[in-house]
Amino acid sequence: MKDTRAAHVTADGRTIGDVILDLRGIILRFGGVEAIKDISFDIREGEIRAIIGPNGAGKSSMLNVISGFYHPQEGEVWFRGEKRPPMKPYQVARSGVARTFQNIALFDGMSVLDNIMTGRLNDMKAGMLAQAIWKGRAEREEIENRERVERIIDFLEIQHIRKTPVGRLPYGLKKRVELARALAAEPDLLLLDEPMAGMNVEEKEDMSRYILDVNDELGTTIALIEHDMGVVMDISDRVVVMDYGRKIGDGTPDEVRTNQEVIDAYLGVAHD
Amino acid sequence: MPDQVLFALEVTINGLMAGVLYALVALGFVLIFKASGIFNYAQGVMALFAALTLVGIMEGQVPFEHLINATFGTGIHGFGWQVPAILAIVLTVVVMVIFAWVVNWLVLRHLVGQEPIILFMATIGLAYFLEGLGDMMWGSDIRTLDVGLPQGINTLVDQVTFDAFGYGLFIDNLDISATIIAIVLVAALVAFSQYTKEGRALRAVADDHQAALSVGISLNFIWVLTWSIAGFVALVAGIVWGAKSGVQFSLSLIALKALPVLMLGGFTSIPGAIVGGLIIGVGEKLFEFWVGPLVGGATENWFAYVLALVFLVFRPQGLFGERIIERV
Numbered sequence: 001m002k003d004t005r006a007a008h009v010t011a012d013g014r015t016i017g018d019v020i021l022d023l024r025g026i027i028l029r030f031g032g033v034e035a036i037k038d039i040s041f042d043i044r045e046g047e048i049r050a051i052i053g054p055n056g057a058g059k060s061s062m063l064n065v066i067s068g069f070y071h072p073q074e075g076e077v078w079f080r081g082e083k084r085p086p087m088k089p090y091q092v093a094r095s096g097v098a099r100t101f102q103n104i105a106l107f108d109g110m111s112v113l114d115n116i117m118t119g120r121l122n123d124m125k126a127g128m129l130a131q132a133i134w135k136g137r138a139e140r141e142e143i144e145n146r147e148r149v150e151r152i153i154d155f156l157e158i159q160h161i162r163k164t165p166v167g168r169l170p171y172g173l174k175k176r177v178e179l180a181r182a183l184a185a186e187p188d189l190l191l192l193d194e195p196m197a198g199m200n201v202e203e204k205e206d207m208s209r210y211i212l213d214v215n216d217e218l219g220t221t222i223a224l225i226e227h228d229m230g231v232v233m234d235i236s237d238r239v240v241v242m243d244y245g246r247k248i249g250d251g252t253p254d255e256v257r258t259n260q261e262v263i264d265a266y267l268g269v270a271h272d
Numbered sequence: 273m274p275d276q277v278l279f280a281l282e283v284t285i286n287g288l289m290a291g292v293l294y295a296l297v298a299l300g301f302v303l304i305f306k307a308s309g310i311f312n313y314a315q316g317v318m319a320l321f322a323a324l325t326l327v328g329i330m331e332g333q334v335p336f337e338h339l340i341n342a343t344f345g346t347g348i349h350g351f352g353w354q355v356p357a358i359l360a361i362v363l364t365v366v367v368m369v370i371f372a373w374v375v376n377w378l379v380l381r382h383l384v385g386q387e388p389i390i391l392f393m394a395t396i397g398l399a400y401f402l403e404g405l406g407d408m409m410w411g412s413d414i415r416t417l418d419v420g421l422p423q424g425i426n427t428l429v430d431q432v433t434f435d436a437f438g439y440g441l442f443i444d445n446l447d448i449s450a451t452i453i454a455i456v457l458v459a460a461l462v463a464f465s466q467y468t469k470e471g472r473a474l475r476a477v478a479d480d481h482q483a484a485l486s487v488g489i490s491l492n493f494i495w496v497l498t499w500s501i502a503g504f505v506a507l508v509a510g511i512v513w514g515a516k517s518g519v520q521f522s523l524s525l526i527a528l529k530a531l532p533v534l535m536l537g538g539f540t541s542i543p544g545a546i547v548g549g550l551i552i553g554v555g556e557k558l559f560e561f562w563v564g565p566l567v568g569g570a571t572e573n574w575f576a577y578v579l580a581l582v583f584l585v586f587r588p589q590g591l592f593g594e595r596i597i598e599r600v
Contacts, residue, residue, distance in 0.1 A: 093488030105483035124469040
């Protein structure tokens with residue numbers, strides 16, 4: 001179902017803007033396997049958009065298509081009103097799309113602060129030599145970037161581990177650091193690949209709160225993958241449901257919850 | 273002080289300085305290994321090639337002289353000019369950066385995500401190719417390299433120690449300059465890796481390729497950068513070793529001396545390369561001094577390797593290497 005409404009304000013006072021990312025007829029094959037079968041949906045500015053589905057439904061593949069790690073055989077990706085040519089992941093990142101990974105991809109040998117600072121690499125312009133001796137523009141830039149990073153650290157409440165090497169942190173905190181690094185890039189679109197995977201109920205609640213806060217206070221557009229339906233329904237504005245590479249539902253949480261095909265996919269269907 | 277002690281002191285100091293030279297070679301390995309997980313077998317040949325190029329440019333040699341003459345029947349023999357050392361070094365750096373770019377473009381780019389052993393094999397091929405290329409471009413004669421580094425006994429140290437202890441310590445000026453060069457180089461590398469965004473990006477790539485891509489780092493750029501820096505370090509090693517023992521094929525074999533240094537220091541640690549180099553430098557000199565006479569000498573040829581072997585048995589990750597922990 002296509003959302004044809006213009007920009008509007010939600011009940012809780014957030015502004016949902018125009019379409020920022022539009023996927024049209026995406027088909028992705030690995031050899032003979034069709035991982036994504038002709039999927040189209042869009043993401044609007046300022047919303048939290050969830051992609052859900054059982055294991056192996058193609059959710060992560062979908063996210064990898066958006067972030068440039070996979071290149072679909074067919075279909076178009078429209079970003080900010082322009083058709084996007086095939087891009088390498090680092091180019092997509094530079095165009096304003098940040099992401100996290102299902103299995104956490106952090107720089108284990110670096111401190112939390114350094115990890116988050118890598119998120120700001122693309123906003124640093126001073127020359128190599130100037131940075132090495134840390135003078136003038138390079139110094140101002142470093143300080144400015146540090147301030148922005150510190151704000152994010154405060155926001156996600158990880159001040160106490162700023163100097164800790166990431167490799168030593170427990171799982172839940174690593175997830176939060178990864179979110180911080182993605183936020184540091186100040187992305188137009190934030191992709192979260194199973195941000196709550198492997199967490200206990202309390203950690204899931206914390207993470208949900210952070211996601212809502214990021215969206216609400218920073219105005220970041222978020223697309224997230226999750227297979228725990230309960231959490232997703234509470235925090236997202238619209239939900240895409242995938243199963244076996246197909247889209248079987250798309251709409252508000254309430255609409256999706258009552259969709260027969262979705263219920264079948266999740267609870268199994270009786271074959272008689 | 274008894275002569276024996278003073279002599280041991282002299283041996284130790286000379287060992288430390290030889291260690292600096294080993295560390296210089298080992299550094300090139302560590303840089304590439306850290307950033308891309310590749311053990312670059314060609315590092316020694318890169319030092320040879322860089323030194324050959326430097327000599328060739330300084331003496332105004334025409335690249336591929338023999339080949340051109342043989343093909344076209346011409347009789348070219350050099351441009352007939354001399355290039356000042358500083359300018360020649362800058363030009364050689366340019367050549368090494370181009371080399372880094374070509375290696376990445378022709379070889380590494382196509383091997384992204386392959387097993388380390390395959391990348392290792394590729395660098396073996398690269399080593400032989402580069403050896404042949406160096407021969408063809410600049411000829412296979414033994415060359416002397418003089419970029420103006422002071423050589424010979426340091427008379428000041430000799431005089432001061434003679435006045436103080438009645439025994440003049442022999443320290444080569446070239447070793448002193450090599451030490452200063454190494455200190456400057458390492459300081460520059462550390463400043464680069466800790467304080468620049470390229471350095472941060474490099475550390476990031478070393479840690480996790482996927483995560484690096486996701487924050488907008490171009491792997492290609494970082495690899496060209498790494499190989500350029502390794503090329504620069506190879507040039508520095510080539511200059512120092514070339515000035516010491518002439519530019520010739522055996523220069524490429526210094527890579528073999530770097531291996532035990534790496535096993536001691538760990539493949540991923542810059543401080544490790546330095547400490548490893550120093551330990552081996554001092555160790556082999558002192559061992560030769562104390563034990564050499566008892567076993568008929570020539571212990572310097574094997575001491576480093578035996579020490580490395582001991583380390584492989586008891587501490588395989590080296591002194592500073594990342595600890596290898598396999599979680600079950």
